[in-house]
Amino acid sequence: MIERAPEAAGIEVQPxxxxxxxxxxxxxxxxxxxxxxxxxxxxxxxxxxxAYFERTRxxxxxxxxxxxxxxxxxxxxxxxREGSGRALVVxxxxxxxxxxxxxxxxxxxxxxxRRERAYAVLSALVLGLLLLSFNLGRRASNSPRVxxxxxxxxxxxx
Amino acid sequence: xxxxxxxxxxFPVSVGAGLLGSLxxxxxxxxxxxxxxxxxxxxIRFAIGASIISVIATSTASSSAYLRKGLVNLRVGMFLExxxxxxxxxxxxxxxxxxxxxxxxxxxGMLLFSAVAMLRRGGSEAAPVPDDSLADALRLHGSYFxxxxxxxxxxxxxxxxxxxxxxxxxxxxxxxxxxxxGALRVxxxxxxxxxxxxxxxxxxxxxxxxxxTASAGVYFARGDIDAFIAAPVAAxxxxxxxxxSTLLGRINTRVLRWVFVLVLCWIGVExxxxxxx
Numbered sequence: 066m067i068e069r070a071p072e073a074a075g076i077e078v079q080p081x082x083x084x085x086x087x088x089x090x091x092x093x094x095x096x097x098x099x100x101x102x103x104x105x106x107x108x109x110x111x112x113x114x115x116a117y118f119e120r121t122r123x124x125x126x127x128x129x130x131x132x133x134x135x136x137x138x139x140x141x142x143x144x145x146r147e148g149s150g151r152a153l154v155v156x157x158x159x160x161x162x163x164x165x166x167x168x169x170x171x172x173x174x175x176x177x178x179r180r181e182r183a184y185a186v187l188s189a190l191v192l193g194l195l196l197l198s199f200n201l202g203r204r205a206s207n208s209p210r211v212x213x214x215x216x217x218x219x220x221x222x223x
Numbered sequence: 224x225x226x227x228x229x230x231x232x233x234f235p236v237s238v239g240a241g242l243l244g245s246l247x248x249x250x251x252x253x254x255x256x257x258x259x260x261x262x263x264x265x266x267i268r269f270a271i272g273a274s275i276i277s278v279i280a281t282s283t284a285s286s287s288a289y290l291r292k293g294l295v296n297l298r299v300g301m302f303l304e305x306x307x308x309x310x311x312x313x314x315x316x317x318x319x320x321x322x323x324x325x326x327x328x329x330x331x332g333m334l335l336f337s338a339v340a341m342l343r344r345g346g347s348e349a350a351p352v353p354d355d356s357l358a359d360a361l362r363l364h365g366s367y368f369x370x371x372x373x374x375x376x377x378x379x380x381x382x383x384x385x386x387x388x389x390x391x392x393x394x395x396x397x398x399x400x401x402x403x404x405g406a407l408r409v410x411x412x413x414x415x416x417x418x419x420x421x422x423x424x425x426x427x428x429x430x431x432x433x434x435x436t437a438s439a440g441v442y443f444a445r446g447d448i449d450a451f452i453a454a455p456v457a458a459x460x461x462x463x464x465x466x467x468s469t470l471l472g473r474i475n476t477r478v479l480r481w482v483f484v485l486v487l488c489w490i491g492v493e494x495x496x497x498x499x500x
Contacts, residue, residue, distance in 0.1 A: 085290040092287035103454045136446045154450040158276060162439045164283050165432035183361060187301050194308045199440040
C-alpha cells in the first residue's frame with residue numbers, strides 16, 4: 066500500500082460514493098425505527114408489570130425467559146394489536162433483522178440502474194439465498210418446539 | 224432476576240461488545256455468549272439468539288458510519304457476502320455430518336495462524352500486491368482516507384478467488400457453530416486479499432449483518448429470540464458500535480493490530496478448549 070496520487074497509481078478512485086451514502090442512510094433509518102419500537106415496547110411492558118422494576122438477587126433469568134418468544138409474524142402482529150409491549154419489542158428486533166436485507170435489495174436496484182451487471186447479479190444471488198434461507202428456516206422449525214421453562218410472567222391481553 | 228436486573232447487566236456488557244466488534248470487524252458474539260451463559264447460566268439457545276441480534280446490530284450501526292466515511296469497500300463486501308451466505312446455507316444443510324470438535328480445532332488453528340500472520344505482516348502493508356485479472360475486472364481496488372495519518376491511501380486487492388473460497392468455507396463452518404465468522408474471515412480479507420486493516424474491519428462489519436440475517440430467520444422461527452433478552456443487548460450493542468465506529472478512523476493502526484492479535488489469540492484458545500473437551 067503506497068501513498069501516491071490515485072491517478073498515478075493507475076487505480077480508479079471509486080466514483081462519487083452516492084450509493085454508499087444512500088446505503089448508510091438506509092441503515093440508519095432501520096436502526097432508528099427499530100430502537101423506537103423497542104423503547105416503546107419496553108416502556109409499555111414495564112408499565113403493565115410494575116414487578117419488572119424490582120431488583121432481585123436470583124442469578125438466572127429463567128423465571129421470565131421464554132415467556133414470550135413468538136415464532137411467526139402472525140403471532141407478533143396479533144400481540145401488537147393486543148397492545149403487548151413484548152410483541153412491540155419483537156417487532157423492533159425484526160426491523161433490525163430486516164435492515165440488512167433491505168440494504169441488499171436497494172443495492173440490487175442501484176447496481177441494475179447503473180448497469181453494473183456483475184454486481185447486480187451478485188446482489189440478486191445474495192438476496193435469493195437469503196430468501197431461501199428464511200424458507201428453510203421456517204420449514205425446519207415446523208418440527209415440534211423444544212419446551213424450556215414454563216412461562217411464569219404472562220403479558221396480559223390489554 | 225427481573226427484566227430490569229437483566230437489562231442493567233446486559234446493557235454495559237453489550238456496549239463493550241459493540242465497541243470491540245465495530246473496531247475489529249467482529250460480531251460481538253464472542254463476548255455476549257460467554258457473558259450470558261457463564262455469568263448468568265442462561266440457556267445457550269437464548270444466548271445465541273441474542274448474539275445473532277448483536278451481530279446484526281453491530282453490523283448495521285458500524286457499517287452505516289463506515290459507509291459514510293468511505294472505509295467500506297462496497298464491491299469486496301458484496302463479492303464476499305455471496306460466498307458467506309452461500310456457505311452458511313451449505314453449512315446449515317451439512318450440519319451433523321462434521322463433528323463439532325473437529326470444527327473447533329480447525330478454527331483454533333486458523334485463528335492462531337491468523338494471529339501470527341497478522342503480527343508478522345506488521346509494517347508490510349506496503350508490500351507489492353500480485354496482479355489479478357478478476358480483481359481488475361470486478362474493480363475491487365479502492366482507496367480510503369486514514370484520519371490517523373491524515374493521508375489518503377490507495378490499495379490493490381489480491382487473490383479474489385482464494386478469498387471467495389475461504390469465505391465460503393468460513394460461512395459454512397461458522398453457520399454450523401453459530402459464531403466466529405468475524406474472526407475467521409481474517410485469512411480471506413487480510414491475508415489472501417490484502418485489504419488494509421481498517422478497510423478490512425469496516426468491510427467485515429458490512430458483510431456480517433447479511434450473514435447473520437440468514438441464520439436469524441432460523442433462530443426466530445425456532446423461538447430462540449426472546450424479546451427481553453435480545454432488546455437490551457441490541458440497545459447496548461448499537462450504542463457501543465456507534466461509539467466504536469467514530470474511533471476506527473482515528474485509531475493508530477499499530478495499536479489496532481495489537482488489540483486485534485490479542486483478541487484473535489483469546490478466541491483461538493477458547494475454541495481449542497471447546498475442541499479438546
